[in-house]
Amino acid sequence: MATISGNLQAARARVRRAARAAGRDAAQVIVLAASKAHPPERLREACAAWQRVFGENYVQEAMEKMDALADLQSLALEWHMIGPLQGNKARLAAERFGWVQTVDRERIARRLSDARPPELPPLNVLIQVNVSGEASKSGAAPRDVPALARATAALPRLKLRGLMAIPEPGGDVAQQRARFRAVRELYDVLCAEGLALDTLSMGMSDDLEAAVAEGSTMVRIGTAIFGPREQRAASPAHAAIA
Numbered sequence: 001m002a003t004i005s006g007n008l009q010a011a012r013a014r015v016r017r018a019a020r021a022a023g024r025d026a027a028q029v030i031v032l033a034a035s036k037a038h039p040p041e042r043l044r045e046a047c048a049a050w051q052r053v054f055g056e057n058y059v060q061e062a063m064e065k066m067d068a069l070a071d072l073q074s075l076a077l078e079w080h081m082i083g084p085l086q087g088n089k090a091r092l093a094a095e096r097f098g099w100v101q102t103v104d105r106e107r108i109a110r111r112l113s114d115a116r117p118p119e120l121p122p123l124n125v126l127i128q129v130n131v132s133g134e135a136s137k138s139g140a141a142p143r144d145v146p147a148l149a150r151a152t153a154a155l156p157r158l159k160l161r162g163l164m165a166i167p168e169p170g171g172d173v174a175q176q177r178a179r180f181r182a183v184r185e186l187y188d189v190l191c192a193e194g195l196a197l198d199t200l201s202m203g204m205s206d207d208l209e210a211a212v213a214e215g216s217t218m219v220r221i222g223t224a225i226f227g228p229r230e231q232r233a234a235s236p237a238h239a240a241i242a
């Protein structure tokens with residue numbers, strides 16, 4: 001039977017192979033465990049297998065898991081918000097997460113900065129880019145990203161680290177690589193403009209090889225680590241919140 005530990009080792013091996021094939025150092029690619037819809041005990045298993053970076057899509061669900069895993073504080077787990085962020089959840093996100101990967105408009109960036117507690121370090125943020133046009137509602141249009149990046153970088157309680165993207169799934173590796181390349185090129189433009197960025201969050205269970213080939217520094221892996229997710233409506237974590 002597949003275990004989370006075994007799955008994690010396999011996922012890390014895929015990243016290593018992809019990095020080597022691209023002539024990159026695998027240490028440049030962080031594996032984020034995308035743990036939405038999985039209960040805290042599954043995250044605990046991942047922690048036992050040295051996983052420290054987790055991504056969650058819903059603020060409320062994430063906070064319940066953070067509380068359930070509070071005894072692991074000494075492990076310094078890193079929590080990333082990777083789901084679309086509603087304005088009314090910005091305050092909680094700024095208080096509880098280390099990173100928000102889904103900044104896609106200036107208003108949300110300002111809210112996050114205003115709400116980041118002074119005793120915490122600045123909130124790490126990524127700008128989510130919508131490289132699939134109409135196919136996705138989340139993310140800033142590529143043409144809007146440079147101005148949004150400058151505005152975000154100027155906010156006092158945020159630290160802009162780079163870009164995140166969820167290109168439309170499917171296609172062959174060449175198509176996947178073309179979508180990721182578009183994100184990387186935008187990232188390169190921002191760096192050339194003088195922004196000090198170090199994070200390009202792209203690649204999931206089904207396309208991480210293409211993402212690593214195009215320069216990803218953070219792959220967000222859910223299914224390949226935790227197995228299939230139950231439907232959100234049927235998830236016990238959510239039944240408890242509703």
Ligand SMILES: *Cc1c(COP(=O)(O)O)cnc(C)c1O
Pocket residue numbers: 034036057082083166204205206220221222223224
């Ligand atoms: C769920 C999710 C992932 C992981 O997807 P898998 O295909 O299960 O690996 C990555 N990124 C985001 C933003 C997600 O919501």
